Amino acid sequence: MEQVGKWDRSVRRSAELTVQVVDNTEDVPSIQAEWESLRKRCRGSIFSSFDWGMEWLRHFDQVAQPRIIMVEEDGELVGLAPFAVMEHRAMGIRMRKLSMVGNGAGVAELYDLGILVLDEREDVIEAIVDAMDELEWNVLHLNELRDDAVNRALLRRVAERWDTDEIVQIPCPRTQIPQSGDVMEAVSSRTRRTIRKAMETLEQENRISFRTVDLPEETAEAAELYALQHMERWSEKGGSIFSNENLSGFLRDVMRAxxxxxxxxxxxxxxxGTLASQMLCLDDGDVMRAYRVGMNNRFSEFSPGNLVAIHAMREAQDAGFKQFDFGAGPEEFKYRLGAKDVPLIRIQAKRGTVKAMAKLSSLPGVKQLVDRTGARDQALRAFHR
Structure with missing residues (x-):
């Protein structure tokens, strides 16, 4: 390994490829142009973009440090693996988890992620895995990846080298937006009746209006308001994830950007005259993504989450989007709005002390002891955290 310029990044050269690892958040902005150029050529999601990755690293730098693997050929970036490493302790064991930037810190989990490889090149994927082998980690947790040829190839190579779990699929419901006609025809008949009844009541009395916020500062303010309403709605149900200032700050800043x-x-x-519901949406090519949706419980009789969703879907149809993505997770309301599952995948592996611990805990006698002490559950929580 050697140092390159002022960067704190490692370099290894093969016959044709140069592999570098950026491991300092301050150095990440210098690769913005290369990152975005490759992402667009590989059709990576908005959550794999430089802006979203950088904001995530900036707000969660106390728990996650970048390990961004870059593969270049003749000065051109042909592969990018935006990883981050996080450290936890379980059963007295230091667990260093290698995850995707944007997913793995336990909050603000982004999805439709993955490594970016030009033309699905096998030699570039192999170079990325070689670089992963040289990083310091004992748990690999790559969650909510796009189920495509590149990430499947990554899975095969991970399984060849390390103790790898069976692949896990995570549902990510999407609605196909009809190119003509009313988007209401895409939703379930029961939901359609509910929405129409609510709209008839509210429109007859001129009680409802819709608003689109798209100016940067106003969008940031709307994101802050979303977080505040979320905290209010969940105050008596165990608390809101947005009580975490890093998460609320991330939402505000990334929506502004x-x-x-x-x-x-x-x-x-x-x-x-009162805010009843919000849907924070993202333009991602031919997909409109509903990143967050919230509602004011005061108006629950009208199902305002459904009302704002239909409004957003109509706006997406008018703008020419082909799909409306409701995000990872099998919440029932998504299917009532016409969504069908598009699976994401999770790659999990372990090595070193964690691999040894897993083998030891499966032995007769030891397994009973581990289960009785709760150590196994503690380790699993740290693994999935």
């Missing part, structure tokens, strides 16, 4: 690029907006439904 996305709006500055003309790719982020917030759709709002107002009832009786």
């Amino acid at each position: 996305t709006a500055e690029e003309g790719r982020g907006m917030v759709y709002e439904a107002w009832i009786d």
Whole structure:
């Protein structure tokens, strides 16, 4: 390994490829142009973009440090693996978890992630895995990856080298947006009736209006308001994830940055002059992504989450989007709005002390002891954290 310029990054050269690892958040901005150029050529999601990755690293730098693997050929970036390493302790064992930037810190989990490889090149994927082998980690947790040829090839190579779990699939429901007609025809008949009844009641009395927020500062303010309403709604149900200031700050700043690029907006439904529901949306190619949706419980009789969702879907249809993505997770409301599962995948592996611990805990007698002490559950929580 050697140092390159002022960067704190490692370098290894093969016959044709140069592999570098950026391991300092301060150095990440210097690769913005290369990162974005490759992502667009590989059709990576907005969550794999430089802006989203950088904001995530900036807000969660106390728990996650970058390990961004770059593979270059003749000065051109042909492979990028935006990893981060996080450290936990379980059963007195130091667990260093290698995850994707954007997913693995336990909050603000992004999805539709993965490594970016030009033309699905096998030699570039192999170079990335070689570089992974030289990083310091004992748990690999690559969650909510796009199920494509590149990430499947990554899985095969990981399984060849390390103790790898069976692949896990995570549902990510999407609705196909009809190119003509009313988007209401895509939703379930029961939901369609519910929405139409609510709209008839509210429109007859001029009680409802919709608003689109897309200016950067206003979008940031709308994201802050979303976080505040989330905290209020969950105050008596165990608390809100947005009580974490890093998470609420991340949401505000990343929505501002996305709006500055003309790719982020917030759709709002107002009832009786009060904010009833919001949907934070992202323009991602031919996909409109509903990143967050929230509602004011005061108006629950009208299902305002459904109302703002239909409004957003109509806006997406008018703008020419082909799909409406409701995000990872099998929440029932997504299917009622016409969504079908698009699977994501999870790659998990272990090595070193964690691999030895897993083997030891499976032995008769030891397994019973581990289960009785709760150590196994503690280790699993740290693994999935």
